[in-house]
Amino acid sequence: FTLEAELRQAIDNNELRLYVQPQFDGQQRMRGAEVLLRWHHPRRGLIWPGSFVPIAEETGLIVELGDWVLRRACGMLTRPELAEGTLRISVNVSPRQFHHAGFVARVRDILAETGADPARLTFEVTEGLVIDKVHQTVATMSELNALGIHFSVDDFGTGYSSLAYLKRLPIQELKIDRSFIQDAPSDPNDAALVDTILSIAAHLHLDVVAEGVETEAQAAFLATRAPMLYQGYLYARPEPEESFLARLRDAS
Ligand code: G
Ligand code: G
Ligand code: MN
Ligand code: NA
Numbered sequence: 001f002t003l004e005a006e007l008r009q010a011i012d013n014n015e016l017r018l019y020v021q022p023q024f025d026g027q028q029r030m031r032g033a034e035v036l037l038r039w040h041h042p043r044r045g046l047i048w049p050g051s052f053v054p055i056a057e058e059t060g061l062i063v064e065l066g067d068w069v070l071r072r073a074c075g076m077l078t079r080p081e082l083a084e085g086t087l088r089i090s091v092n093v094s095p096r097q098f099h100h101a102g103f104v105a106r107v108r109d110i111l112a113e114t115g116a117d118p119a120r121l122t123f124e125v126t127e128g129l130v131i132d133k134v135h136q137t138v139a140t141m142s143e144l145n146a147l148g149i150h151f152s153v154d155d156f157g158t159g160y161s162s163l164a165y166l167k168r169l170p171i172q173e174l175k176i177d178r179s180f181i182q183d184a185p186s187d188p189n190d191a192a193l194v195d196t197i198l199s200i201a202a203h204l205h206l207d208v209v210a211e212g213v214e215t216e217a218q219a220a221f222l223a224t225r226a227p228m229l230y231q232g233y234l235y236a237r238p239e240p241e242e243s244f245l246a247r248l249r250d251a252s
Pocket of ligand 4: 177
């Protein structure tokens with residue numbers, strides 16, 4: 001069996017799991033969470049998305065996989081622990097999934113099916129989404145924006161998007177890639193890059209999430225800069241959906 005053949009079966013065999021990693025504001029209040037896919041393989045054990053999302057992208061399986069993730073994330077939003085609150089749920093959307101014909105229609109179907117509030121959803125996309133497809137990207141994003149869905153640029157600063165594209169895209173948030181966060185407290189070059197990203201975000205009126213915050217020194221550095229959300233092992237690791245919901249019950 002190849003991983004590809006097994007991945008085709010993984011949804012039907014109920015082997016995929018939704019993990020959830022919270023995002024906090026500067027006052028340690030939880031404001032949102034990112035859902036992250038994991039594959040509980042019967043023989044290989046827990047497989048991280050880095051090992052199978054690229055295969056899903058290449059084979060087109062990402063469309064079905066992406067639908068599954070979105071349906072589960074929307075289902076989670078309607079659970080009592082989340083339904084009444086204001087927490088945002090961020091879902092990763094890959095380029096092939098985004099540009100697949102009928103993406104907007106399927107998002108509408110999943111919203112209708114689950115009853116989730118689209119105004120609580122953020123789609124995380126990467127800069128590669130735009131390559132050769134500016135008009136299509138803007139059009140699709142605008143349709144989803146009209147439903148209330150926000151867009152966040154994931155891994156910001158590591159791709160090839162120009163600032164001209166950034167200005168034209170109807171996005172609401174930038175996620176600072178963890179490679180910049182890592183050494184920002186000690187490396188003046190990384191500190192300058194973080195400040196540059198924060199300046200772009202401020203000028204374009206975008207929210208900011210710092211990802212991969214692992215140390216107090218990184219958090220302290222960021223706290224002196226600008227208001228933003230913090231996501232990383234320092235605060236919480238990605239955890240199974242049920243323990244995330246239990247965390248919300250404990251907090252209330
Ligand atoms: O959890 P890990 O570090 O292995 O994640 C690796 C990559 O997989 C990240 O870039 C993340 O965006 C991506 N990823 C995680 N979950 C999903 C998902 O549900 N859909 C897509 N398209 N990518 C995902
Ligand atoms: O590319 P994307 O941002 O979607 O991927 C998020 C990935 O980063 C997830 O796989 C998650 O497990 C991982 N992650 C989250 N917080 C941290 C952290 O503090 N340190 C590291 N090294 N990885 C993290
Ligand atoms: Mn992400
Ligand atoms: Na990222």
